[in-house]
Amino acid sequence: MKQFTSNPFYKFILFPIGQILVFALGASLVLSLFTVLLAYIFRAGITGFDLVERVLLILPQVVINGLTIGFVYSTIALGYTMVYGVLEFINFSHSEIFMVGGIVGVELMAYFDHTGALQTMNQYVIIALAILLGMVISGSLAVTVERVAYRPLRGAPRLVPLISAIGMSFFLQDAVRLILSLTTGEFNVILPNFGTFDEFLVVAVPGIATPLRFQIKSILLVGVTVLMLVGLNYLVNGTKIGKAIRAVAQDRPSASLMGINVNMIISITFLIGGALGGAAGVLFALKATKLDPFVGFFPGLKAFTAAVLGGIGNLTGALLGGLILGLLESFSASYLSTFTNGAFGAEYKDILAFAILILVLILRPSGLLGQTVGQKA
């Protein structure tokens, strides 16, 4: 067994993918069963249609939607949780790093559209280029933000860098708005139409009346995020840099004494977190088709919540938290209206999702996978 677990193929590819699969399927299954159970209990109270049947009809689609947005949250949440791991502070400007990535990606595609390359080049090459550019710009922006707004405050009380981060977040929003609206006064960026991403892969499953419909871009989104998560897992657990990051996270002064360049490692952490956020931004843009400079706020806030739910500072926790939050949101938005007979619509989705969150955190204050640790600072 020892032989098997130390096998790099198992450790860096099979295990993380298996973990993601277990989390995704497990969370979907638990929530689906719970919803169906609720529908079964309440079905007598609702007349006019069969509640269970109504719930089952859209269940597969709701799960797919929830997982899609859940993976986006997970990828953003990793940025929050990594920074928290090494610096123990919440980088609130991360939602703007995410937004910048998305806008850069869309602008690149708009540029290709302008030159005409969009219709001639392979669509996956275009997406790959957009994601890469988004990662590079967002990663460097995150490093710059750390250098300018956080490093000078390294020794200050904990609330000071937090406020600096909030300020940075506002600054970035309006800076992007200014840049985008310089020429036209219009700061919406619209994804140009190209390729076959809008099409669906229809899978008929025996026993289910409506076939499952997977949108190509949702599959792409999930595929790319899983790839990045596996890559991150390797980077953190399998390389020297990862070892150094973990060492800094555990004990910064000792890591410094061991010859680790702490400032460098912190910059690298921001680079990785920012690059992940940028890639998530491009993927989100592909799904949302329209972005503006303020689009990062809600996904960012939710990803932060996901990081806390999973146990902040814990990478696996961020993944699990993001998936659960995405699913919770999708379930509550799609079913609230059905269950309350139209009294509460999709607009109350966040209230329900966050109420469940509070319950979880009351029972497990350190998050689902977080350990209770004493304050370090």
Added chain:
Amino acid sequence: MNKRLLALLSVLVLASMVLAACGTPAATEAPVATDAPAATDAPATEPATEAPVSMGTIKIATQSPLSGGQSLLGVAIKQGAELALEQLGGDLAAMGYDVQLAPYDDQATPDVGVANAKNIVADSEILCGVGHLNSGVMIPSSEEYHTAGLAFVSPANTNPVVTTRGYLEVNRVVGRDDVQAPAAEEYAFSTLGAKSVYIIHDKTAYGQGVAEFFRAAAEEDGIEIAAFEGTEETANFDAIVAPLVAANPDVVFFAGIYNQAGVFFKQAREAGYEGTFLGTDGMDSSDLADLAGDALTTGGGMAYTTVAGPASAYPSAAQFVEDYTAKFGAAPEAYAAQGYDSMGVCLAAIKAAAEAAGGTPTRTQVAEAIRALSYEGLTSTISFDDIGDLPVAKYFIIKVNATSKDTWGSNEIIASFDLPSPGK
């Protein structure tokens, strides 16, 4: 350390230069504001016999979203007003007034609108205003105008509350939602034969108001209301689309503005919804076609009601379209002609009030002159009832044939009605 200080200083200098550059328009405006009151006081004592005698400055404000997601319509209002001032301002100029435009950007946000309104009413040279685009911004802002007695003519606000408060200062040159939404419902029920409808609104005063009027009319006709939901989402509509596709209603009625609706229509169509999208005047922008693309013409297509038809629908607007295109380099969007007419109303009322008062009129005199006016505008002969509504307003139903911004002009007017205002 010294080096760092130097770097910091140079950054600060650079920043102040950038700020100064941005601030230029404000700087040029300021001197006008300071020396103008003296100018208005002095010549007003002498009778205005000769044209060149300076009577001082009169400003007419516009407030509409000039930046942001709805700026296309907001800019159209401002540009329409600008063109009107240029073409129709001659009478007042001949009387010796220097008439200026004071454009404000409300960013489609109530807070910003109210803050601007406070600035507008504080500027004593502003005698009349044109605005806003959004009812949700107009309603709180007009409380400021009402307190200050400053008349505003709205080119676009359709929520009934805008005028039903009965303020002397608030007028509009367009119809109302409590007529428009039932007209949309009538179209869904009679022409499309809809049996079920899914209502979504944007939680603003305008959107929710329209949605509720639509729902009331639909219930009366016995159309099944599959859902009635509000959402502020602008990017990812998955959670709303999934139950929508499952319910598969004949018509989806979206009460809101094009920048949100376009994304929603696209995602709903992608997810497999094949019915008809229906909207109201908030959809009337060529940007909708860019956002939604094919979604507007595939399946059951898309139609909207509006209080502001395309300029081609108004016989007397042909010259306006030509002039507007020549001046601004693009065909007028919806509400540009209404912006033009609102400005025309302001100018005519100020002129009438100035003639009656024998000098620069007060704000109240202008507000009263607006109500007494019968003005031959581009869109209709404009006169106002005792709450500031048009006694009879035009409504259109338009079917969208465009799939991109450039083809927006190919949309087809299916029907147009003249319907009386429901009053207070």
